[in-house]
Amino acid sequence: MSDYVVGHRGFDVWLTGENHTALKLGQSSLNAEGNRVRIQVSLERETQYAVEWCCISEPVNAVCTVLLSDGTTGGKPRKVADEWMSTEDEETQKGTTVGRMNLPYDRDAFLSTPSAAEAGSVALEIRRLKEPPVETQSIIDSHTGVADWFLEADYLDSDDPNLIDPRTHRAMPAFVTFLFEFKPADRPKKVSPRKPRLALTNQIPVVVPRAASEAHDHQSRTEQIEQIQAKTARKRALLDAIDRENQKKAKQIEDLEEKAMARAMDAVDQSLAEKKKESAELDARLQRIRELA
Numbered sequence: 001m002s003d004y005v006v007g008h009r010g011f012d013v014w015l016t017g018e019n020h021t022a023l024k025l026g027q028s029s030l031n032a033e034g035n036r037v038r039i040q041v042s043l044e045r046e047t048q049y050a051v052e053w054c055c056i057s058e059p060v061n062a063v064c065t066v067l068l069s070d071g072t073t074g075g076k077p078r079k080v081a082d083e084w085m086s087t088e089d090e091e092t093q094k095g096t097t098v099g100r101m102n103l104p105y106d107r108d109a110f111l112s113t114p115s116a117a118e119a120g121s122v123a124l125e126i127r128r129l130k131e132p133p134v135e136t137q138s139i140i141d142s143h144t145g146v147a148d149w150f151l152e153a154d155y156l157d158s159d160d161p162n163l164i165d166p167r168t169h170r171a172m173p174a175f176v177t178f179l180f181e182f183k184p185a186d187r188p189k190k191v192s193p194r195k196p197r198l199a200l201t202n203q204i205p206v207v208v209p210r211a212a213s214e215a216h217d218h219q220s221r222t223e224q225i226e227q228i229q230a231k232t233a234r235k236r237a238l239l240d241a242i243d244r245e246n247q248k249k250a251k252q253i254e255d256l257e258e259k260a261m262a263r264a265m266d267a268v269d270q271s272l273a274e275k276k277k278e279s280a281e282l283d284a285r286l287q288r289i290r291e292l293a
Contacts, residue, residue, distance in 0.1 A: 008037050009176040010057030013124055015041065016096075018048045018110055025180075036177045042185045048110040051081075051124055051180075054094035059087045061129040062175070063151060066097050068111065070120030077123065080105060084151060086132040113182045121181045125174040127159040 004022040005014045008030070015023040026040035043049070051066055066081035080102055083095040101109050114120035134152045163172045 006037060006039050006178060007056065008178070009035070010055060010060075011053055011126060011176060011178075012056050013051065013053040013178045015049045015180065016052055023047075023049060033173070035173055035175065036179065038179045038181060041180050041182050043113050043182055044185050045113055046115045047113045049113065050096055050098045050110050051122060052094070052096040053124060053126075053178075055085060059090065059093050060085055061087055061132050063127050063129060063133060064095055065125045065127075065174075067123045067125065068120075069122070070114040080111070082151065084133045084135065088132045119181060119183055121179055123177055123179045125177050127161065127174045129159075 003024050005012050006025060006028055007013070015025070017023055023041070023043065026042055028037055028039045030037055053064065055062075062085040064083040064085065065079055066083075067077040068080045069077045081097040081100045082102060083092075083097075083100045085092045085095070097111060099108050101107050111122060136152070159172060159175050161171050161174075164170065165172050
């Protein structure tokens with residue numbers, strides 16, 4: 001691990017400040033199962049930050065959940081942000097809490113270290129998926145346009161939080177969890193050189209001159225718009241594919257119904273012919289008996 005990035009199981013994770021500067025991390029440790037990394041972070045109280053991450057191995061399908069624990073949560077972790085990764089979209093192989101905060105938080109808000117003396121933490125859980133996830137939007141306020149998002153995802157059995165681990169009798173753990181534990185800094189923290197978010201091919205943020213901040217923010221916004229457009233196009237393509245599949249199924253049902261009706265009609269015709277033949281035979285026998293009588 002570098003001073004600014006922690007990596008494990010094919011993922012790199014780091015914290016950035018409001019000016020997109022990577023924040024310095026402390027010591028880290030790994031649990032016995034090898035799926036949970038704990039990182040000590042020394043920051044001033046009420047420091048604004050964001051959690052950012054990227055996949056540095058082969059692209060994966062995954063759901064990423066950010067859990068916050070501080071004085072406002074009573075020590076109980078609360079889910080504050082969700083993001084996802086898809087092998088069908090390379091841009092999703094990196095993520096950030098900015099723009100992905102759950103309601104009632106501001107979507108683009110930064111997280112904050114605790115204001116009181118008690119310790120706080122933020123955790124990133126990554127769970128692998130069988131198939132690329134599909135995210136749908138539901139408008140919940142027609143006046144403000146504030147919307148909620150719903151994620152359709154198929155969990156792998158080993159990562160499914162709805163299953164119980166037979167060994168520990170607890171919910172199945174995530175594939176990997178990064179837990180950042182905060183403690184108040186002893187003295188004001190010096191601002192480290194500005195570092196942008198990681199590209200997929202990099203593992204450590206690259207220092208960028210402060211003068212490039214405005215251009216970087218504009219580029220980030222442009223990238224977000226392009227990502228939204230790409231996601232929208234993918235969803236429209238999925239809707240078209242589902243519509244075509246539904247039309248195909250409807251045609252198959254219609255064909256099968258026609259065949260079933262034809263078979264039923266053939267069966268009735270055959271029964272009618274047999275009854276007519278039987279009636280003719282009975283008429284012939286009756287005629288012969290009358291002649292003998």
